[in-house]
Amino acid sequence: MEEFQSSVLVFFVNGKKIVDNEVDPEWTLLFYLRNKFRLCGTKLGCGEGGCGACTVMLSKYDRINKKIIHLPINACLAPVCGMHGLAVTTVEGIGSTRTKLHPVQERIAKSHGTQCGFCTPGIVMSMYTLLRNSPKPRMKDLEVTFQGNLCRCTGYRPIMEGYKTFTEEWELIQNGNRLNGEQGNGCGMGDKCCKLQNGTTKDPEEVLFNRNEFTPYDSSQEPIFPPELKISDQYDKQYLVIKGKTVTWFRPVNLEQLLQLKKQFPDAKLVVGNTEVGVEVKFKQMVYSVIIQPVLIPEMVAITNTEKGVRIGASAAFANIESYLKNEINRLPEEKTRIFKSVIDMLNWFAGKQIRSVGALGSNIMTGSPISDMLPILMANEVTLELQSRDNGKREVLLDGNFFTGYRTTIVKPEEILSAIYIPYTNSDRYCYAYKQAKRREDDIAIVNAAVNVTFEPKTDIIFDINVAFGGMSYKTVTSPKARSQLKGLPWNRHTLELAFTHLQEDLPLDPGAPGGMYLYRKSLTLSLFFKAFLAISADLEKYIPHIKIDKRELSGITSFESKEYKSAQYFTVVPNTQEKSDALQRPIIHKSAYKHATGEAIYCDDIPFFENELYLFLVTSTKSHAKILSIDPSEALAMEGVLYFVSDKDLDEGNNVMGYMHHDEKIFYTDIVTSQGQVIGGIVATDQLTARKAARKVKIEYEDRHPVIVTIADAIKHNSYFKNPDIVIVKGDVEKVFDEAPHVLEGECHIGGQEHFYLETQAVVAVPKKEDQEMDIYSATQAPTQLAEILAQVLGIQQNKIAVKTKRLGGGFGGKETKSIIVALPVAIAAVKLNRPVRCMLDRDEDIVITGGRHPFYIKYKIAFNNEGKILGASGQFYSNCGYSLDLSPLVLEHAITHFQNSYNIPVVRLEGYTCKTNLPSNTAFRGFGCPQAMFAAETMLQHIADYLNKDPVTLSELNLYKEGDVTFYNQKLTNCTIDKCWNECIQSFKYFEKRKGVDNFNRENRYKKRGLSVIPTTYGIGFPLPFLYQAGALVLVYTDGSVLLHHGGVEMGQGLQTKMIQVASRCLEIPIEKIHTVDVSTDKVPNTTATVASLSSDLNGVAVLRACNTIKERLQPYKEANPKGTWEEWVKKAYFDRVSLSSTGYYGDSDFGYNWETGEGQMYNYFTYGVACCEVEIDTLTGDHQVHSVEIVMDLGESLNPAIDVGQIEGGFMQGYGLFVLEELVYSPSGTNYTRGPGSYKLPGFGNIPGEFNVSLLKGVSNPRAVYSSKAVGEPPLFLGSSIVFAIKDAIKAARKKNGYDPGDFRLDSPATSAKIRMACQDNITAKFKEPEPGTFTPWNVLVE
């Protein structure tokens, strides 16, 4: 064997052969691609396999089946050494703007499927890999393909819309046929045919993009697999041994070598997909010095049929298992393959495709995770495991309750390996069902999972044997021995079911403080999931056992949600034919950077080429929520090779260690008392990122705990911990009098949890000191370049004119990169100045979440008076917001929240108080909606409260109270051009609310365990800050002698399409096509003193500035135009140049006429309002709390949209982010302030699977807005609240379930986020009734709700 040993890594990247004898086994493929080759198209979004931004295609030659296999993989987890003998394709390898775009790149761009573009290369590569394997995929394949990809901006709909055009279904529709043989409508637009849109006809031009322009996909044109890898198997035969500084990588090629290695290194880690180990190494700081990769050993990866069942090599990847078992299911009689079917069904909910491509079943077993999805199935069926060691050979053991000896420990000996798993065939009397409940259906870890394996006496309903296994109920997968022993011999009926419930409760105890929390939900789920299996098996038995009968309505407890059809329509005003072709305004043109997003050419902060001598900084942050720092000792870190410096408060002049955006209540470096985890203590500067990260973890910090640790709003109220008490009070009229005199008064409260921004690109900065005069360039992913320059200048003692902060684009911001980018930029800039070298830093996802804070959780108490019809007469409210450790923007957020407490309803008399709660959490900040969604949620909760009380449909109640033209808000603003009623009527009509209501009621009657619900939710969003100084903007327009135009302004592009819109404004004003206009970046040395890009205002502010600058140019060119009316733009420009006319101009906007005086209540709070309405239909599973969104209809008034495609994108993306806030995204904290939700594994954003089945968006036509540029309206934030329509539709469905189960339909509170746990527990029934809330004080809860 010796002659085949190699220590040189060989693989191919985009067709180019890489031969590397200096590779470090600790490097991931992503690190290698980005750092060694600067192939920066592949992005780092999380580093834990949860976001898909790093997706690349891995190709290999399958020598047995003689075919090339293409797999999507996560480059962030794939060890680069694992690439030996394989070919990797990155987004750069499939097309570029310089050569030719690949159709997957072209279609996502043209269908408006990119906004910030940071997720785009990963999505492109997932789609590309699918096409390489199946050039004509089905729609279902598309859904599966994107399970492992996240996008925070688009809401996914446009991506699916663009990629639909690759599918078989699309082609058939194009041909006028449907898959099921039904005749289609013959229109090329298929389901999007204008004639099919909601029963109305629409202008055929009213489409956001034209599919006929797509380049046809020709799979024969794809790059070929490297012939060398196909022809020769030399790399497959090599016993690879690569030694790094701390890790040695072995890739044996036969079992003998593997067993020998395991004998020699019993502590060695076997790594197959690295999807467990990679996460352990990165996030749990585990160090494994010997890694063995067994993937080339035939016995370890082969899947074969044997008498005992299917033998699966322990290192066989799930993707291979899936296709093998599917074949078996097709080949064999149904009764033989019931376990296979459970495995396949479960795999659909197991991680994403990238993980399933590489992760192995054997690894899943050996990891022994208590929430493994495979273990319950394998354990309930007591599969056989084959173990092997060098000295003792083979042995077989059963995977039963004895296999795990403790948390993630097994009976497998250190020198042994798991070599295979035998999954048995079933017979006609044996049934197997498995279930999983997670926070999000796709790509999420289980809360509880279960498998039930029952064998009956032949052809009877008498139980011969029953084995059930559960995950998520203990430190390991557990079975129920009592249920097994006590149910044998009993008939399968409701009586036995009750017995089973009793034994399951006995065998599945759960400590109320057990990790994972959700005590009552998990307990209820065990019985609910078993009940689902009971129903499913009853339905199976019903087929041949006459006395078993199952009510049709109960079938809804078995079936999953119907698969979605993905329909959508977008309505907007099409520009008239008379509009000049060159005039781009109001046309749905694509995002200026869309092609660059899709090809990976778009440069984000960390993609900026390395500077000479560059260093990397890794932050050292507090791990305590409230403590005194006793000592900070970086000596061990500083002694490491490659470490240069520990930057800290010692590098600052006396008194300079302060910062804060509007209030100077924060420190740059915390060195005395820490008041939250994640506060920056210092930073390790090293030659590279990996060294800096390792070293930072070696900085020793001693703390002394301080008390109290205030985490929740309840804690803050208890400890009277406020920044100001109260912070804000608004009074209009005498509310006490109204309460005294009103026919009805109700009191209530609601809680709204926080939200993590989860911009796909984390905070990043590069500081580059220049050689002269203290000049410095700061490349920062910030929404606030000027504010950053200001504070940097102040802290560094340098004039602002020497610091240029430059921002090209952000991979999403959502408010999180306004003040928070400063926290990262300051230490980096200080280190750069100190060392006089460029310094870079990009936060890891978990750091970003812990350091930067997010949306404020709110607790709102209300009291409301109304008459017999439900007309609101007055209200009072107390708003408590969880601000975290510093004020940041919290007072402004609170003001904004309070002024949106009425949402779209006229509340004539109010008394509102707001409290800024000071807690030991990261400091919360701006987040799309700026407090308003939280307050509006309270408004809708109140409305629903009244509706329940008066027993009326909330829709009638809302209609009655809706604002009308001329109404005056409680802060004295008269509503002009108020279109909320128009939006309302149009939305209800398009959605066919009343027809749908009948359908929902019918459905609910016919289905016992699934219920549907509807909602109609309005939003009235105030645009502008009542702080006039923030309402200013500048622009600089440069015209060159060739007629090209360069546009500078102060607004940062972060996916909202600002640059595109500004180019459109300039195009209209200068009367030139957009191709002549270019934007580069935002830079404080071009346009000074800019307002941060926030509050949806960037088009309003910068648009006017750009317009004014362009107008000046236009005026200067007017004489030339008049003198030569038939001339061209270029000719006029040239002529003006020769006449020495200035061809550059600034434009400035600062003359808005509004502002509000909080003392007197006088003035105008907002510039204008953006109105919108959403209707929604959902379905819930009352046994699990799962839900599915069937349809959503949105109508918004955006005035005369500058770009309907971008605006529709903002509406859809905002809506989906609101869906996340109100339903899916739950931040979980320990009672001592530790955030348990630090990445996509535990914090669930909406995914592709959450797209509403039908998703229609209309921009209200025939409306204008005199108060913004070209009559447009701001759009970024207003749609977010409409996402709450989902929660209110869910509430409607819960009411139906409660009514059916005999509980008061209105007597429950549904706080936000309405997670599956809250939904299930609100659907009270005989299962939930079995469990009681544990006595507070008798246990220490694992988590607390911060709201």
Ligand SMILES: Cc1cc2nc3c(=O)[nH]c(=O)nc-3n(C[C@H](O)[C@H](O)[C@H](O)COP(=O)(O)OP(=O)(O)OC[C@H]3O[C@@H](n4cnc5c(N)ncnc54)[C@H](O)[C@@H]3O)c2cc1C
């Ligand atoms: C984003 C993401 C989503 C996930 N989703 C799910 C999910 O939905 N459900 C779920 O159950 N899991 C999930 N996981 C966990 C993980 O993917 C699975 O456990 C997977 O099966 C691990 O396979 P691997 O080959 O990548 O493991 P590796 O990281 O390569 O190895 C895992 C462990 O198994 C040991 N091991 C491997 N093979 C052997 C052997 N033959 N003998 C002895 N020991 C061995 C290794 O030493 C190591 O300790 C997810 C992980 C990620 C990152």
Ligand code: FES
């Ligand atoms: S960066 Fe790899 S999955 Fe997120």
Ligand code: FES
């Ligand atoms: S476009 Fe997908 S994350 Fe921004």
